[in-house]
Amino acid sequence: MSQAKTTPVHLTAAATGALPRYLLLAICIIYGLTGLFGRDPWKNEDAAGFGVMWQLGTGGVQDWLMPNIVGRPYSEDGPLVFWIGGLMIRLFGGWLGAPDAARLATALFYFGTCAFIWYSTYLLGRREEVQPFAFAFGGQPDARSYGRALADGALLIFLACVGLAMRGHETTAQVGQVCFIAMMLYGLVRSLDMPVQGSLWFGVGLGALCLASGPLLASSLLLATIIAGLVCQPLPLRRLLPIGMGLAVAMVAAWLAATYFGATTTDDAVAFIREWARYDRRAYGPPSWQTGGFIARNFFLYTWPVWPIAAFAWLSWRGMRRAAHVSVPLVLLAMLFLLLVLQRSPGDVQFILLLPPMAILAAFALPTLPRAAINAVDWFALLFFTIFGGTVWFMWIAKTTGWPPKIAANVFRQIPGFQHTFTVSAVIIALVVTLAWVLVVRWRLSRAPKQIWRPVVISAAGTTLMWVMAMTLWLPSINYGKTYRDVAQAAALALPPTYRCVQPIRMGNAQLASFAYFGHIRFGGPEDECDVLLRHDAVDYGAPGNLSHFEWRLIWEGRRPADRDERFRMYQLVERSAVKPVRPPVQRRLPRQ
Known part of the structure; x- marks a missing residue:
């Protein structure tokens, strides 16, 4: 043929x-x-x-x-x-x-x-x-x-x-x-x-x-x-x-x-x-x-x-x-x-x-590709990434200035405890990338190039805009919401001055790696007879089972502020005689009215 x-x-x-x-x-x-x-x-x-x-x-x-x-x-x-x-x-x-x-x-x-x-x-x-x-x-x-x-x-x-x-x-x-x-x-x-x-x-x-x-x-x-x-x-x-x-x-x-x-x-x-x-x-x-x-x-x-x-x-x-x-x-x-x-x-x-x-x-x-398909891909990318870029800027301005108040409150509700700081270099890079996006769109729409790669120029430039803006204006917020740094360091501060090792219980690979790196925690396995347990709980399962003359005492618990579905609890193995009994609260009679 x-x-x-x-x-x-x-x-x-x-x-x-x-x-x-x-x-x-x-x-x-x-x-x-x-x-x-x-x-x-x-x-x-x-x-x-x-x-x-x-x-x-x-x-x-x-x-x-x-x-x-x-x-x-x-x-x-x-x-x-x-x-x-x-x-x-x-x-x-x-x-x-x-x-x-x-x-x-x-x-x-x-x-x-x-x-x-x-x-x-x-x-x-x-x-x-x-x-x-x-x-x-x-x-x-x-x-x-x-x-x-x-x-x-x-x-x-x-x-x-x-x-x-x-x-x-x-x-x-x-x-x-x-x-x-x-x-x-x-x-x-x-x-x-x-x-x-x-x-x-x-x-x-x-x-x-x-x-x-x-x-x-x-x-x-x-x-x-x-x-x-x-x-x-x-x-x-x-x-x-x-x-x-x-x-x-x-x-x-x-x-x-x-x-x-x-x-x-x-x-x-x-x-x-x-x-x-x-x-x-x-x-x-x-x-x-x-x-x-x-x-x-x-x-x-x-x-x-x-x-x-x-x-x-x-x-x-x-x-x-x-x-x-x-x-x-x-x-x-x-x-x-x-x-x-x-x-x-x-x-x-x-x-x-x-x-x-x-x-x-x-x-x-x-x-x-027919002209209709080319225009559809172009206009979808143009509208999607322009709206996305505008939303990123609007949300960042709300987070930075506190206005509008409801939008700012919703942002900080997703990342409780986050302290926002203004970074000049990040803003400059985001502005440059936004200007580059405008120039690419203007070039594509005004010159109407005939090359076969023209349907994906705006899409590629748009994903670059999306990623660069997210990694400049919003990187501190995203990093705060996705890292285990703070909770791992808090757990390390709660460790006894001298401990043999920490045995992880129900901890995933990401959690184990993060606690080891950020907290410099010395982990061990069941055969190491560790005297500290670090447990990941979706719900409170209570204290681990006690041993003869020893019991597990809760010494710390915490979680990442941005994650409500996980909680970490740390227990230390102590002798029963060293554990001070907890007195029940005194019941006081309320005066009659």
Whole structure:
């Protein structure tokens, strides 16, 4: 079949003008670095991931082989992301502080993801089967310009995703996993014209993904790769599978062997490896109404605006769905979405894994979007982010000036005890970003550019505006509401001058990591015979059971001011003779009237 009958793209060379490099880099750098520094680890996944990195950054060889949070094994995800975060703490922790140094790893993964998405789309966009219709008298774009325009669009779509803002700036294993998924995609695309080099990239990405997550996620994407190879014939499975799988298995085997032979005891190593290998299977199960409802409520907003554009790409390329630019990202996206549906305890942190293949697929819809769809995306982004920016400024003015009184009271009711301070630098940055937003909107509406990336410029600039304003004007308030710093330090002050250790009861990973880091509390396990208990209670369960000649005495209780659903209670083990009996209150008779 001729190209004229298959390609849905009819473009002139003017439509593939490259986005100014400085603008694209500015959006990537500002968006990626804002919110990484000058804040505490936030509940829940952010603080838990930092806790593992901090333990590696300050611990020994055993911590690196078997990641943990102050002795509690952490086998939910593989160690690779935590290794890099721990290395950053060791290198830069003394200069930046442990939390900011750990988030250097987040920045590294973020920029790596951006690079892999751009180059994957660029290589796909240069392929012969996706080139625009060749006019009789010329005027169509060349392959390189067309590929660059598509790559710019893919990167802007990725940055425009609303859900990337928070999750993409945390110290979680998922920020590394999304980078390695993008690396695998790049390896698959690169293998179409350079099989050996592409297979090496694919193998490193597959092995790194397994080391950053677990066997199930990596195995599922390997199965998706095989399916993609059967659907898309140019994909060189005969090179990809032996080279890629061999490299991935070698990477994972090296860690497993080091853990088995380097651990203090073989039993500990076997138990840790077994838990890591089994965690994925416990995290997934048959589809449930709970998971389906969660996805229905959150998926469409989290992945806006990429999901409607990606859906249109599938529709517009209906005659070429087995081509690499559609089938490769689509098969991986379908497998990741299936894993999302099979989660037992759904959470939006997993949505970020969908973004690389979805952004690459959506990029190929940009040349085929009708004018009505382009205008709809533009005007929605314009109205949404303008209203959002205005609301952020209005609420901040109310918080700062106390007017209107009701609005200010509602703000401080959400963060009781917070002391607001005026920061000149934050206000200046927010004003500059707001002015930049106005200029981008004015440029987009006045000049009406014809380039194919124009539908997502406002969306990408809007998410950058949203995130920068939140991380300047509202960072102190958000940090106050999401950190355990104050309650952890209060618990540390209540500890006896001399204590053996503190045993945590019903404390999550984020809480354990935060209390250990901010409070410098020495935690222990049941076998350590700790003389202090720190318990997390949703309700008051009463004092722990007493021992012979000893009893547990409540010495402190507290909670985060912004969280009413959790309370911490600390008990000390004391001898009964040392406990002063509490006299009942004296009942006084009231005089008769």
